[in-house]
Amino acid sequence: MSELLQLKDIETHIGQYHILQGVSLEVKRGEVTVLLGRNGAGKTTTLRTIMGFTPASKGSVIFKGESIHTLAPYTIANKGIGFVPEDQGIFSGLTVEENMKVAMQKENTETLKRMDWILELFPDLKKFWKKPGGLLSGGQKQMLAIARAYINENELLLIDEPSKGLAPIVVEKVMESITQMKEQRTIVLVEQNFMMASTIGDRYYIIDDGQTVSHGTMQELKENEEKKRKYLGIA
Template sequence: MTEPILRLEGVHTFIAQHHILQGVDMAVMPGRATVLLGRNGAGKSTTMRTVMGLTPAGRGSIRLGERDITKARPYEVAQAGVGFVPEDQAVIYSLSVEENFRLAMLSENEDSWRRMDTIFELFPALKKFWRSKAGVLSGGQKQMLAIARAFVGDHKLLLIDEPSKGLAPIVVDQLIDSLNHIKEHTTIILVEQNFHMASHVGSDYFILDDGRVVHQGLMEALVDDRPLKQKYLGIA
């Protein structure tokens, strides 16, 4: 039986006096796209940041394969093979598209540059603006750059937080196509409020509510479960 690539057991996270995650249990299987769903403030982004070590767990355990990363620093989590695309994209606007990619590469090798061929196929605008400052890109192009930067590295797991936020529907559809291609190569965990995107990318889902996982399963089953979507996501 395939083992989870990521496992959270009884994870509690505190931010100042606030108890955000209250015993999160989660097993993410490799080779799939897992979506974290829930209303605003449910703990989705905090879960991602806790995995990355940016908001360390106060209690519980986090394992990446066989490795315990509960107390690992963010750079150690990244070196272990986890890429992170935060909600604010973390694109450096004053650098060119090329320079953003070079910074993202842990080492410039044949595999990294081979991925660039795939990236240019998925995101042709990045090739067009290769020498341009990232600040001149549109919102959708900046999001594509942020995702592509993470994909170019040798990551076994990609955490992507709210990629569709503020984007036009046509750009969201482009991102859906790109993420569906990327998940053929890398395991993805996606935080996404746009259920259209979540349902067209996700294989599995976890619903968080008040800092706990309250439901999980296959995305195809959730699509047809109107009462569950209404209760926890506010959609029919």
């Protein structure tokens, strides 16, 4: 099966609010699938529904052929899905080293190899290894959040708005890291920065008012000025 993840007619409520009203998508192995749409369209809720934080009230989430939408978030994580939330989710009072060790599910030869690779990719993390996470810059915190999700044997990474609030030079570093990670991981990316999304994404889904309204290859979207203007506000 080339599809690693499938969402079928997902509906999600948060309290009295009907946020997702029919989101369907397929994520193919070895690709970066980008979720696009205006603020408030339901992109973050889609990631949180996959992880079980805001469980679907209707529809199904299928990972590696198994329905997971009724499972607890920790069970979903243990099945091989890593999550980088919009607020990064690091422990400010713990050092960079402690943040990484807390994130580790296993400490074995393969994990240590990945750790070495991560520290080569993000030398700032090595530099501030013994410093509290709360003292890192915004870009360094984002690097740490991505590193925490990558350290385990996760087949799928969900990454929410990694460029948000970052300086252009840091965005380039984050783009470089995700580009290298896509060689070994399947990625679902929520990203408002269209330059970044169109550079590293293979396929796209546009979510508008809680519904999937368009999907295809990223190359197709780059060439479709009408869709970019209508759904993304890109002139």
